[in-house]
Amino acid sequence: MVEWTDFERSTIESIFAKMDYEDVGPAALSRCLVVYPWTQRYFGNFGNLYNAAAIMSNKMVAQHGITVLHGMDRAVKNMDNIKATYAELSVLHSEKLHVDPDNFKLLGDCLTIVIAARMGTAFTAEVQAAFQKFLAIVISSLGRQYH
Amino acid sequence: MSLSAKDKAAVKGFLAKMKSRSDEIGTESLSRMLVVYPQTKSYFAHWKDLSPGSAPVRKHGITIMNGIYEAAEKIDELPGGLLTLSELHAFMLRIDPVNFKIFTHCMLVVLCMFFPEDFTPSIHRAIDKFLAQVALALAEKYR
Numbered sequence: 617m618v619e620w621t622d623f624e625r626s627t628i629e630s631i632f633a634k635m636d637y638e639d640v641g642p643a644a645l646s647r648c649l650v651v652y653p654w655t656q657r658y659f660g661n662f663g664n665l666y667n668a669a670a671i672m673s674n675k676m677v678a679q680h681g682i683t684v685l686h687g688m689d690r691a692v693k694n695m696d697n698i699k700a701t702y703a704e705l706s707v708l709h710s711e712k713l714h715v716d717p718d719n720f721k722l723l724g725d726c727l728t729i730v731i732a733a734r735m736g737t738a739f740t741a742e743v744q745a746a747f748q749k750f751l752a753i754v755i756s757s758l759g760r761q762y763h
Numbered sequence: 764m765s766l767s768a769k770d771k772a773a774v775k776g777f778l779a780k781m782k783s784r785s786d787e788i789g790t791e792s793l794s795r796m797l798v799v800y801p802q803t804k805s806y807f808a809h810w811k812d813l814s815p816g817s818a819p820v821r822k823h824g825i826t827i828m829n830g831i832y833e834a835a836e837k838i839d840e841l842p843g844g845l846l847t848l849s850e851l852h853a854f855m856l857r858i859d860p861v862n863f864k865i866f867t868h869c870m871l872v873v874l875c876m877f878f879p880e881d882f883t884p885s886i887h888r889a890i891d892k893f894l895a896q897v898a899l900a901l902a903e904k905y906r
Contacts, residue, residue: 646884647884647887650884650885650887650888651884651887651888651891668883668884668885671884672884725868725871728872729871729872729875729887730875732872732873732875732876733875733876733879733882734879735876736876736879737876739872739876741794741795741798741799741815742798744795744798744799744872745798745799748799
């Protein structure tokens with residue numbers, strides 16, 4: 617059972633409430649595909665990922681970035697039971713999408729960096745710690761049903 | 764994942780920009796690491812004050828930044844060029860290499876906060892590659 621302090625809870629809720637999904641989602645996913653090019657292996661049918669400019673302007677990448685962020689909404693709304701909330705999504709990522717769970721961390725790191733850029737000094741070390749704790753649980757839950 | 768000519772140029776260009784806030788970057792990266800990854804404090808039990816921005820944290824943050832600039836100057840001959848630092852880390856400091864990644868991540872967060880326009884994904888990639896090579900150089904003599 618994950619224990620959340622009041623600060624952590626309100627921090628996570630606040631970050632997602634204030635976030636512009638249409639901005640952060642595409643920025644995070646496209647950054648991941650540029651910084652860690654091997655992650656492109658999962659997006660073979662997304663069209664032109666040939667260089668950074670192509671990736672950053674790719675509409676399918678942008679749309680998928682938004683999808684991923686909205687997927688995290690469920691975790692924010694069920695912070696006390698992310699593991700159960702994500703059981704189905706975990707099976708999906710394992711059985712259908714065949715995503716190596718280590719890649720979740722790569723996207724998580726890029727998301728952290730994009731949010732830091734948007735929030736500036738408001739992204740204090742304490743806020744970063746809370747956000748990374750949340751991401752670690754999301755990532756762990758997504759990897760739970762792999763076998 | 765060795766550095767291409769383009770990577771090296773990108774690294775040198777961005778490092779030049781970083782110089783204007785170098786002390787801040789070092790201090791903030793190290794402070795942040797100690798808060799977000801408390802297990803890293805185990806390496807600094809000998810400091811009186813581990814709080815963010817404290818004197819020892821600031822001093823050490825600057826030391827690390829200077830090491831990074833030195834590495835950039837020897838970018839064509841890592842790890843050979845960092846031999847002294849390699850030996851220091853291998854025989855004296857013996858920091859578990861996983862912590863190099865942790866520190867790198869904190870630095871990348873700070874760079875994006877301080878330079879939101881300039882720290883593009885392509886620059887992010889080049890800097891990440893460079894810092895990974897530096898980490899490898901530092902761990903060169905570990906075993």
